[in-house]
Amino acid sequence: MIHLRKKKIDLERLPRHIAIIMDGNGRWARRRGLPRSAGHAAGAENFKTIVRFCGEIGISYLTVYAFSTENWSRPIDEVDNLMRLLEEYLDKAYTELDDRVRVRIIGEREMLSEVLRTKVEKLEADTAERTGMVLNIALSYGGRQEILHAVRLLAEKVESGTVKPADITEEMLSKGLYTAGQPDPDLIIRPSGEKRLSNFLLWQAAYAEFWYSDILWPSFKTAHLVEAIAAFQKRDRRFGGV
Numbered sequence: 410m411i412h413l414r415k416k417k418i419d420l421e422r423l424p425r426h427i428a429i430i431m432d433g434n435g436r437w438a439r440r441r442g443l444p445r446s447a448g449h450a451a452g453a454e455n456f457k458t459i460v461r462f463c464g465e466i467g468i469s470y471l472t473v474y475a476f477s478t479e480n481w482s483r484p485i486d487e488v489d490n491l492m493r494l495l496e497e498y499l500d501k502a503y504t505e506l507d508d509r510v511r512v513r514i515i516g517e518r519e520m521l522s523e524v525l526r527t528k529v530e531k532l533e534a535d536t537a538e539r540t541g542m543v544l545n546i547a548l549s550y551g552g553r554q555e556i557l558h559a560v561r562l563l564a565e566k567v568e569s570g571t572v573k574p575a576d577i578t579e580e581m582l583s584k585g586l587y588t589a590g591q592p593d594p595d596l597i598i599r600p601s602g603e604k605r606l607s608n609f610l611l612w613q614a615a616y617a618e619f620w621y622s623d624i625l626w627p628s629f630k631t632a633h634l635v636e637a638i639a640a641f642q643k644r645d646r647r648f649g650g651v
């Protein structure tokens with residue numbers, strides 16, 4: 410099955426870094442007359458399938474948007490439910506994930522509960538030496554907040570006199586981002602019909618290709634990912650050139 414699907418894409422020219430905004434869980438549930446929590450549970454299951462598939466076809470970096478800084482404004486019950494799902498995922502991730510996957514959590518970790526933060530740090534440490542796909546989970550993540558964080562690090566260097574403002578480069582700012590050392594996303598995918606970034610990877614998205622779809626995240630299958638990659642492979646990326 411996978412073999413058949415793979416045929417549609419050139420495995421030699423895969424996007425090195427794919428980023429996905431996992432949106433549409435709530436609408437998926439509502440259409441089925443289910444509570445939003447059922448949508449999040451289905452979305453979490455789908456996330457595992459997509460991670461596995463990306464590892465199998467040879468994607469080097471996968472970043473998923475799981476919870477934004479703005480999502481803290483949701484009703485407390487929903488936030489609790491999402492945090493519980495994340496905790497469950499982190500508990501099982503080490504044994505369930507392909508043993509080559511390295512996990513990184515990007516976002517404001519100081520916003521997470523101590524229990525969650527400990528689990529996050531343990532999973533990162535346990536998978537740090539792995540050499541396969543890097544899986545970035547964006548958790549309490551906001552692109553503006555990330556840039557602000559990087560700017561503060563630079564400001565400290567300026568204040569201490571180690572760097573002059575005129576000498577600040579793009580590379581120096583990139584080094585202060587949560588994704589330091591990683592390539593920028595080549596392809597950003599947003600299911601659910603929305604056509605916006607919602608504060609996702611603002612700096613890193615400068616030259617990313619976008620792919621949108623009306624499919625809601627829990628229904629987003631590997632076949633849709635193949636479709637997105639196939640579309641990506643037909644694009645002409647010019648990076649401002651001719």
Ligand code: IPE
Nearest residue numbers: 431432433434435436475476
């Ligand atoms: C994505 O689904 C999950 C999170 C944002 C945490 P939503 O919960 O945003 O689902 P919709 O957009 O309401 O359908």
Ligand code: IPE
Nearest residue numbers: 430431432474475476477607
């Ligand atoms: C973006 O989805 C965040 C995640 C998928 C984690 P939202 O549902 O929060 O985005 P908006 O509110 O539609 O912009």
Ligand code: MG
Nearest residue numbers: 432433434601
């Ligand atoms: Mg949404």
